[in-house]
Amino acid sequence: MIRIAKYIADSGLCSRRAACRLIESGQVQLNDRAALHTDRVSDNDTIVVNGKTIDPPAEYHYYLYNKPIGIDCVCNPQDADSILHQINIPVRVFPVGRLDKDSHGLMLLTNDGELCQRLLHPDYYHEKEYRVTVDKPVTEHFLGTMSLGVSYSTSGKNVTTLPCQVKRQSDNVFLITLTQGMNRQIRRMSKALGYRVIDLQRLRMESLHLDDLPCNQIQALSGSQVLRLKQL
Structure with a gap:
C-alpha cells in the first residue's frame, strides 16, 4: 500500500x-x-x-515539449490556452513544473509522479538553463549581480535568489542556469536591476535539451534519457 x-x-x-x-x-x-x-x-x-x-496507476510515459508563447501550463480544460489542448497523445500526462505564459521552450511531460516530485523539490537543486533577451546591453555589473543573487519583493515578501550561473551570449542576450523555481524569477531579477525581459526561452532541464525540437511539438524520451533522469 x-x-x-x-x-x-x-x-x-x-x-x-x-x-x-x-x-x-x-x-x-x-x-x-x-x-x-x-x-x-x-x-x-x-x-x-x-x-x-481515479484509475489505478498506469505505465509511465515521458515526453519533451517545446511550449510556444501564449500557452498556459495550468491543466485547466476550461482555459482555451491550457497546455491540455496541445497534448495530442493517447496517454494522460502533466507538465513537470511551469513555464510562464509569456515564455517558451523546453518542458517535460509525464505521468510519473515520483520523478516529478524529485525534479521539483527544492532540496535537489536541479538545473534549468534559459536564454534571455533584455531591452538594453548586458553589462559586467549586471552579470555579476545576477550571479550572486538578487533581492526583490513579491506578494508582499522580500526574497533573495540563490547564486546562479550567468553568461553573456551577445549584447542584449544572456544565458542563466537556475536551481530554483520561483514564479517569474528571471523577469523579476532582471526588473530589480533595471532591465526588462523581451524574450525568455528554456533550453535545458538537467540532462534534457531542447536542441532542434520544433515549436509546439512533442517528442518521446528515449530509454537512455529516462534512465539519466532517474539517476540524478
Missing part, C-alpha cells in the same frame, strides 16, 4: 505536490469519506477527485 498522494500522482492526474493540495482542500474522497494525507491505499480502494474516480 502507498500514500494516497503518491497513488494519485502515479495515476497521471497531477504531481504529488498538487495531489497534496487537492487532499488538503477536501477535493479527494477515499471510500466515500474525506481523504487524509496519512491514508494508504491500494487498487482495491475507491478514490474520487472532484467527482471523478
